[in-house]
Amino acid sequence: MAEPVRNSGPDEGVALRAEDICMARGGHIILDHVNLTIRRGEVVVLLGSSGSGKTTLLRSLNLLNEPDSGRVSVEGTTIFDRGPDGRQGTRCTPRDLAQVRARMGMVFQHFNLFPHMTVLANIVEAPCRVQNIPRPQAEARARALLAQMGLERFSSVRPGRLSGGQQQRVGIARALAMEPSIMLLDEPTSALDTEMVGEVVSVIRTLARAGMTMVMVTHELGLALELADRVVILDQGKLIADGPPRTVLLHPTNARVQRFVGRFHASVEALRPLWEARRHDNPGTSPTAP
Amino acid sequence: MFDTSVVVQNAPLLFRGLLVTLAFTVTTIVAGLCIGLLVGMAQLSRTRLLRWPARVYVECLRNVPLLVTLLWIYYALPIFAHISVTRMTAGFVALTLYVSSFYAEILRGGVLAVDRGHIDAATALGMSRGHIFFRVVLPQAVSKMLPSLVGQSIIQMKNTTLLSAITVPDLLYQGTYVSSFTYHPVEIYTCIGAIFLAILLPMTMLARRMEQRHG
Ligand SMILES: Nc1ncnc2c1ncn2[C@@H]1O[C@H](COP(=O)(O)OP(=O)(O)OP(=O)(O)O)[C@@H](O)[C@H]1O
Ligand SMILES: [Mg+2]
Numbered sequence: 001m002a003e004p005v006r007n008s009g010p011d012e013g014v015a016l017r018a019e020d021i022c023m024a025r026g027g028h029i030i031l032d033h034v035n036l037t038i039r040r041g042e043v044v045v046l047l048g049s050s051g052s053g054k055t056t057l058l059r060s061l062n063l064l065n066e067p068d069s070g071r072v073s074v075e076g077t078t079i080f081d082r083g084p085d086g087r088q089g090t091r092c093t094p095r096d097l098a099q100v101r102a103r104m105g106m107v108f109q110h111f112n113l114f115p116h117m118t119v120l121a122n123i124v125e126a127p128c129r130v131q132n133i134p135r136p137q138a139e140a141r142a143r144a145l146l147a148q149m150g151l152e153r154f155s156s157v158r159p160g161r162l163s164g165g166q167q168q169r170v171g172i173a174r175a176l177a178m179e180p181s182i183m184l185l186d187e188p189t190s191a192l193d194t195e196m197v198g199e200v201v202s203v204i205r206t207l208a209r210a211g212m213t214m215v216m217v218t219h220e221l222g223l224a225l226e227l228a229d230r231v232v233i234l235d236q237g238k239l240i241a242d243g244p245p246r247t248v249l250l251h252p253t254n255a256r257v258q259r260f261v262g263r264f265h266a267s268v269e270a271l272r273p274l275w276e277a278r279r280h281d282n283p284g285t286s287p288t289a290p
Numbered sequence: 291m292f293d294t295s296v297v298v299q300n301a302p303l304l305f306r307g308l309l310v311t312l313a314f315t316v317t318t319i320v321a322g323l324c325i326g327l328l329v330g331m332a333q334l335s336r337t338r339l340l341r342w343p344a345r346v347y348v349e350c351l352r353n354v355p356l357l358v359t360l361l362w363i364y365y366a367l368p369i370f371a372h373i374s375v376t377r378m379t380a381g382f383v384a385l386t387l388y389v390s391s392f393y394a395e396i397l398r399g400g401v402l403a404v405d406r407g408h409i410d411a412a413t414a415l416g417m418s419r420g421h422i423f424f425r426v427v428l429p430q431a432v433s434k435m436l437p438s439l440v441g442q443s444i445i446q447m448k449n450t451t452l453l454s455a456i457t458v459p460d461l462l463y464q465g466t467y468v469s470s471f472t473y474h475p476v477e478i479y480t481c482i483g484a485i486f487l488a489i490l491l492p493m494t495m496l497a498r499r500m501e502q503r504h505g
Binding site for chain 1: 407408410413414416417418421426433
């Protein structure tokens with residue numbers, strides 16, 4: 001991966017910035033003036049109860065769903081800019097948007113692998129046809145990624161034949177094959193049987209340790225405490241907490257946060273030693289795929 | 291009573307009719323698939339300017355009996371549009387338009403049945419809308435649509451018999467002609483029925499097998 005681009009100004013070191021994101025559907029407010037800045041190499045975990053808008057916020061970051069108003073910029077490129085009055089600001093062509101999306105890897109709760117393609121074809125489809133990488137080169141890279149995930153022997157199998165854990169690792173490999181600079185993960189382990197969570201978590205852990213910029217929605221508080229540089233909590237579409245996991249989860253000040261964390265109180269206490277033991281292996285390395 | 295020699299004696303005529311029937315079946319299915327693909331895509335378009343005309347096209351053809359469409363194209367087109375059409379052309383056009391409207395509907399249904407999640411995944415990978423349609427959506431939709439496509443094509447072959455109404459010399463027309471001078475309609479029409487059965491029964495069984503396989 002290329003050296004991080006050094007641009008001067010306030011956006012230096014910022015991978016992604018979402019400002020004043022608002023969205024309502026059918027008279028129901030889903031996102032309520034959300035602001036979120038992700039710095040390069042940062043791992044941000046998005047928490048919140050069911051229906052609080054986590055998925056909607058994550059999908060707004062690569063415009064899989066379009067907010068009503070707000071501003072989203074990724075590595076200095078504004079992909080969405082609309083005022084509260086509906087007036088369009090900076091415009092972004094579909095082509096530019098596609099290019100930005102190609103630099104953001106997304107991992108879905110239900111994997112969403114293409115069922116009619118083999119595992120290898122799933123991984124090389126976008127590199128070959130979006131980034132125009134020659135097929136042999138793309139396949140070599142895909143095989144290397146599969147090998148890292150212990151899946152090399154499944155390259156010519158249809159994804160439907162794999163277990164959930166294996167499918168999700170293919171999903172991660174597919175995203176990584178684009179050499180993204182940011183990864184967006186929506187509950188990557190919550191559709192998995194418990195015995196398969198570990199294999200996927202370990203891939204995510206490796207990525208985070210390697211300095212990948214990540215935004216991850218999860219209900220695994222342990223994972224949040226272990227990996228997150230920052231924890232963000234959504235409640236009814238409002239961002240109610242944003243800070244280091246220790247502050248937000250172990251010493252919540254805000255009453256709403258206390259209520260949210262309180263439901264997990266037992267697990268937070270159980271995980272406290274884990275957090276205390278945590279250390280950063282390589283703070284401040286540039287984002288690289290493992 | 292049942293005199294098979296009538297059939298044997300007139301086999302060449304009946305065979306010529308069968309060839310016409312098969313030619314109309316194959317060509318109108320191919321042309322219908324092409325038009326159906328375009329109309330189906332237009333129906334799925336985000337622009338109302340494409341969606342609306344496609345909708346009107348499909349509904350007009352689906353809700354008018356094929357025989358009426360056929361006669362209308364044969365008699366009305368020369369009067370209103372001042373295009374003189376041969377009975378062959380009229381037959382080809384009517385059968386093609388008719389089947390294309392059903393193919394368009396089948397395509398629309400198949401595409402809408404594709405999991406949104408796959409489209410999301412492809413979009414997130416930076417693929418363009420066209421790329422997503424042809425590489426992700428269509429291949430999956432086709433395997434879902436295949437039984438219905440085969441089913442509609444079976445109906446299409448049977449529908450070619452309506453061509454005899456505008457004196458296209460298809461299998462049924464030849465059969466009627468042969469009966470008119472041999473006075474053995476039972477033998478002739480039994481033979482024609484058997485020919486259709488022999489061709490279409492395997493197709494129907496194939497469609498059923500595909501349906502079972504794709505749930
Ligand atoms: N397109 C839409 N139209 C109407 N309502 C929507 C739409 N998308 C989301 N919602 C609603 O917005 C709210 C937030 O949904 P979202 O999926 O973002 O929640 P979530 O925090 O991801 O929940 P979960 O933990 O269950 O995944 C829900 O009440 C949902 O029903
Ligand atoms: Mg969700």
